[in-house]
Amino acid sequence: MSAWTTLVQAEDLAARLGAPELVVVDCRHSLTDPAAGVAAWSAGHVHGAAHADMDRDLSAPPAPGSGAGRHPWPAAAALRQRLGAWGVGPGSQVVAYDAGDGAFAARLWFLLRALGHGPVAVLDGGWARWSALGLPCEAAVPASPAPAEYPAAEFDRARLLDAAQVQAHLRQGGLLLDARAGERFRGRIEPVDRVAGHVPGARNRPYSDNLSGGRFKAPARLREEFEALLSGRAPERAVAMCGSGVTACHHLLAMEHAGLEGARLYTGSWSGWIDDPARPVATGTE
Known part of the structure; x- marks a missing residue:
């Protein structure tokens, strides 16, 4: 199957749910309420989606005064470890989504792109469009995937x-x-x-x-x-x-x-x- 490398439409993702190479990651987040993302994921998410915490998974720990900003760019090794826990390997098709506009999902997209990962895309319209179309969702915590070992790639x-x-x-x-x-x-x-x-x-x-x-x-x-x-x-x-x-x-x-x-x-x-x-x-x- 052809890889998705920028955006994917909800209908196309729904047709590939359950494919062995597919890993879906929920990136919902709120700048004013850091707990809101995981709460939204717990209430309902795309079938099988893991949850990525913006502060813990997609950023390094805060380093005030370093110039790294409020969401420091993570170390490649830390990201590779998280990818492995989600079951992402070098050939995985990753799809990231957030509440709708892609503002937070794009962070995971570029983290992977900078790591050299090609098949990664953002769900166009995010959770808002997915749920409006009545596509498969669940509130249950998905079964943990078989851990993958992401190769020792470094950021560009x-x-x-x-x-x-x-x-x-x-x-x-x-x-x-x-x-x-x-x-x-x-x-x-x-x-x-x-x-x-x-x-x-x-x-x-x-x-x-x-x-x-x-x-x-x-x-x-x-x-x-x-x-x-x-x-x-x-x-x-x-x-x-x-x-x-x-x-x-x-x-x-x-x-x-x-x-x-x-x-x-x-x-x-x-x-x-x-x-x-x-x-x-x-x-x-x-």
Whole structure:
């Protein structure tokens, strides 16, 4: 069967449930209530889906003052161990989903993509569309899969930038796309981090701009919109950021779905940027 590498539709996933190579992972999460994700999974989830905790499974432990941000990028060994516990091997078809818009599922997608795993996709429309269609779900805890041993892969560090690399990227004319809502980017509100504003030189494109009616826009439309932002730059010249390196992955997924591969991630993002009070902060329009 052909691999899913960016998005998968609910009907197609439903048709492959139970396939031996398939691993489904529920990534539902709430920034304001860290326990909400597992509670939602316990109440009902895609049949057979494991649960990924954003703080424990998809991030490293907090390291205040390090520049790593609120959701530090995990060590490859820790991620490989978690993948093995979920039954993910190098040939597994992984499907990640969240409540609907893909903002949290895209984090797992890019973690695996940066690890070199090809067959991984996000469920377009997530749990909202799956449950609305009445597709197979359950509340029972799935039986533990046979543990798998994920090979000793490492992250492609060229796709993961820190603050100093972002500053150099901007000096060299690269594009820095901030996926946060416009009000946060402009510094009008800041519900999560202690400082409001954005990295000077960044451009704002809220990740919600990748969606229409709760699902990703068509590849041709996404390509047109991102090429306008790239202004002739290669996709590799784009770096995505957000508040903590999570929802920025939505841009990386949208770009790859549009055929624009190779964009990179500022892992610490805004919460990592402001760890150093000497770094400049901009407010207002870009």
